[in-house]
Amino acid sequence: MTDTDLSNLTAMIARAEVLVTDLKAVYERDLQAQIVSVEALNITxxxxxxxxxxxxxxxTLYFNRTIAPLLIKLPRRGGYFPAARNEES
Known part of the structure; x- marks a missing residue:
C-alpha cells in the first residue's frame, strides 16, 4: 500500500464521517417534523x-499486496469483492 493509497482511503473515510454528521442533523430536523425527508434518504x-x-x-489493495503475488495465475478481473452472491444479482 502506497502513501497515496492510504491517503485516498483516509480521505474517503473522513468524507463519510462528514456525511454522518450531516445525517444526524437532518435526522434531528426530520424527527421534529415527523417525516423522513428525501435529503435523509439521499445522505443515507x-x-x-x-x-x-x-x-x-x-x-483490492490488500489483495494486490498480499494475495496476488502468491498466485501463479491472476484472475481475469484481479481482486473482485462483490456485494452480491454472484454477478447476476
Missing part, C-alpha cells in the same frame, strides 16, 4: 455507497 445512500467503496478499495 451516499454514506452506504461511500463505505462500500472504501471497503472495496481496501480489499
Amino acid at each position: 445512500h451516499e454514506i452506504v455507497e461511500k463505505c462500500s467503496n472504501v471497503m472495496d478499495q481496501a480489499m
